[in-house]
Amino acid sequence: MRYISTRGQAPALSFEDVVLTGMASDGGLYVPEQIPQLSRDDLAAMAGLSYAEIAFQVMKPFVNGEIDDDTFRQIVTEAYATFSHDAVVPLNQLDANHFLLELFHGPTLAFKDVALQLLGRLLDHFLQKRGERAVIMGATSGDTGSAAIEGCRHCDNLDIFILHPHNRVSEVQRRQMTSVLADNVFNVAIEGNFDDAQAMVKASFADQAFLNGTRLVAVNSINWARIMAQIVYYVAAGVALGAPHRQVSFCVPSANFGNVFAGYMAYRMGLPVKQFIIATNANDILHRTLAANDFSKQALKETLAPSMDIVVSSNFERLLFEAYGRDGQAVSELLERFQAEPTALGEAPLERLRSLFASHSVDDATILEVIREAHHRTKELLDPHTATGYRAAERARADVETPMITLATAHPAKFAEAVVKAGFPGVPLPPHMDDLLEREERYSVLPAELDKVQAFVADNRR
Numbered sequence: 382m383r384y385i386s387t388r389g390q391a392p393a394l395s396f397e398d399v400v401l402t403g404m405a406s407d408g409g410l411y412v413p414e415q416i417p418q419l420s421r422d423d424l425a426a427m428a429g430l431s432y433a434e435i436a437f438q439v440m441k442p443f444v445n446g447e448i449d450d451d452t453f454r455q456i457v458t459e460a461y462a463t464f465s466h467d468a469v470v471p472l473n474q475l476d477a478n479h480f481l482l483e484l485f486h487g488p489t490l491a492f493k494d495v496a497l498q499l500l501g502r503l504l505d506h507f508l509q510k511r512g513e514r515a516v517i518m519g520a521t522s523g524d525t526g527s528a529a530i531e532g533c534r535h536c537d538n539l540d541i542f543i544l545h546p547h548n549r550v551s552e553v554q555r556r557q558m559t560s561v562l563a564d565n566v567f568n569v570a571i572e573g574n575f576d577d578a579q580a581m582v583k584a585s586f587a588d589q590a591f592l593n594g595t596r597l598v599a600v601n602s603i604n605w606a607r608i609m610a611q612i613v614y615y616v617a618a619g620v621a622l623g624a625p626h627r628q629v630s631f632c633v634p635s636a637n638f639g640n641v642f643a644g645y646m647a648y649r650m651g652l653p654v655k656q657f658i659i660a661t662n663a664n665d666i667l668h669r670t671l672a673a674n675d676f677s678k679q680a681l682k683e684t685l686a687p688s689m690d691i692v693v694s695s696n697f698e699r700l701l702f703e704a705y706g707r708d709g710q711a712v713s714e715l716l717e718r719f720q721a722e723p724t725a726l727g728e729a730p731l732e733r734l735r736s737l738f739a740s741h742s743v744d745d746a747t748i749l750e751v752i753r754e755a756h757h758r759t760k761e762l763l764d765p766h767t768a769t770g771y772r773a774a775e776r777a778r779a780d781v782e783t784p785m786i787t788l789a790t791a792h793p794a795k796f797a798e799a800v801v802k803a804g805f806p807g808v809p810l811p812p813h814m815d816d817l818l819e820r821e822e823r824y825s826v827l828p829a830e831l832d833k834v835q836a837f838v839a840d841n842r843r
C-alpha cells in the first residue's frame with residue numbers, strides 16, 4: 382500500500398513516511414492508493430471482539446507490514462488501555478433507534494484521544510527506529526492540542542508546538558494544554574482564530590527551511606494516521622448494532638471534517654452505512670456546500686461549540702478527491718478557486734456526495750435548547766458539540782430508517798460555560814483532573830504572523 386496526494390503531483394509515500402509528515406509537497410493531503418476491503422465475513426467475525434482487536438484488524442492493511450504484527454498489536458493495546466471505559470468507546474442507547482457513541486473516555490475527554498493516543502506511539506516507534514528527532518506543529522481550536530500533548534509528551538524525540546486561538550478556547554481546554562510543564566511542550570496563544578493557526582501550520586509544511594533540516598510532523602487530521610485510527614470506531618459501532626446484516630447511519634458534529642471522513646472510509650471499506658449526517662454549528666460552510674452548493678468562505682463566528690469554530694475544513698479535500706473520481710488536477714483547480722472567490726462544486730460530484738451525506742446547521746440558541754431537552758428526555762448531559770449532532774440526528778431520523786448513531790465528541794465538563802448557560806450548575810471534572818483549575822500554566826502569546834511563529838519554534842526546539 383502506498384499513499385498518494387489529493388492534488389496528484391507529490392511523490393507517493395510508504396505508511397511510515399506518511400505518518401512522519403503532514404501536507405504533501407504539492408499542497409494536498411495523503412490518502413491510501415487503494416482502499417482495503419472488509420468482507421461481510423470479516424465484519425461478522427468482529428462481533429464480540431475487544432475494541433483493541435477490532436482496531437488491530439481494521440488498521441493492519443493500512444500499516445502494510447511496515448510494523449510487525451506483534452509490535453503493532455502491542456502499540457494498539459497500550460493506546461486503548463489509557464481509556465477509562467472498558468469498552469473504550471461505549472454505545473449508549475437513547476431510545477429505540479438513537480444511540481450515542483461516547484468518544485470522550487480518553488485522557489483528555491474528547492474524541493481526539495482515540496487517534497492521538499495511537500499517533501504518539503507510532504511516532505515514538507518510527508523515530509526511535511530511525512534514531513531521529515522531529516518537531517510537531519499543531520493547530521487547535523481546543524481539543525486536538527491537549528490530546529496531542531497527552532499522546533506525544535512522553536516521546537523524548539519530539540518537541541511539540543501547539544497553536545491555539547487566544548481567548549477562544551474554553552478555560553478547561555486551555556488549562557489542559559498550558560498546565561503541562563514538560564520541557565518538550567510549548568503552547569502558543571495566537572492573536573487570531575483557528576483558521577489563522579491552521580494556515581500557519583500548513584504554510585510551515587510548505588517551507589520547512591526554518592527548521593534547518595529537522596523533520597516537521599503533523600498531529601492534526603491532515604496526518605493520515607489520525608483518519609486511520611478514527612475509522613475503527615465506526616466499524617466497531619456498526620458491528621455492535623448488527624453490521625454486516627443491518628445498515629446503520631451516523632450523525633457527526635463536524636468542522637475540520639476528519640471525523641466524518643473517517644466514517645466515509647469505513648463505508649468505502651465495506652461497512653453498510655445508509656447515510657452520514659453532517660452537523661455544523663453556525664460556521665456552516667459544510668452545510669451550505671451540501672444543501673445549496675455554496676462553497677464559499679464566510680467570516681468565522683464565535684459559537685458555544687468553539688472547537689467547531691472553523692471555516693477552512695481541511696479534510697473536505699479528501700472527500701472532494703473521491704467525489705471528483707480521484708482527479709487531483711480538478712481538486713487543485715477547485716481549491717485554488719475556493720481560496721480566491723466564492724465557488725461551487727460540479728453538479729456530478731455534488732450529486733455523488735448528496736447520495737450519501739445530508740447536513741444540518743445548529744445555532745447557539747438551539748444548542749442550549751438541545752442540552753436542556755436531551756437532559757430532560759434521556760438524563761444525558763451533552764457537550765455543546767454533541768448537541769449539534771443530537772439535533773441534526775433528530776431532524777434527519779424521519780428520513781432514515783436505520784439505527785442512528787450520533788457521535789458524542791467531547792465530555793460536557795470541558796465546556797462548563799455552555800452547560801451553565803443552558804441552566805445547569807456545571808459539571809465536575811473527573812478525578813484525574815480535579816485540581817486542573819489550580820495548576821500552574823505556561824504559554825506564550827504571539828501575533829498571527831508566520832515569521833514570528835516560526836522564529837519561536839526555531840528558537841525553542843531542543
Ligand SMILES: Cc1ncc(COP(=O)(O)O)c(C=O)c1O
Binds near residue numbers: 525602635637639766
Ligand atoms: C468536540 C469536537 N467536536 C467536533 C469536532 C469536529 O470534528 P472534525 O474537525 O473532525 O470535523 C471537533 C474538532 O474539530 C471537536 O473538538
Ligand SMILES: N[C@@H](CCOP(=O)(O)O)C(=O)O
Binds near residue numbers: 637
Ligand atoms: N476541533 C479541532 C480542530 C483541529 O482539528 P483536527 O482534527 O484537524 O486536529 C481541535 O479541537 O483542535
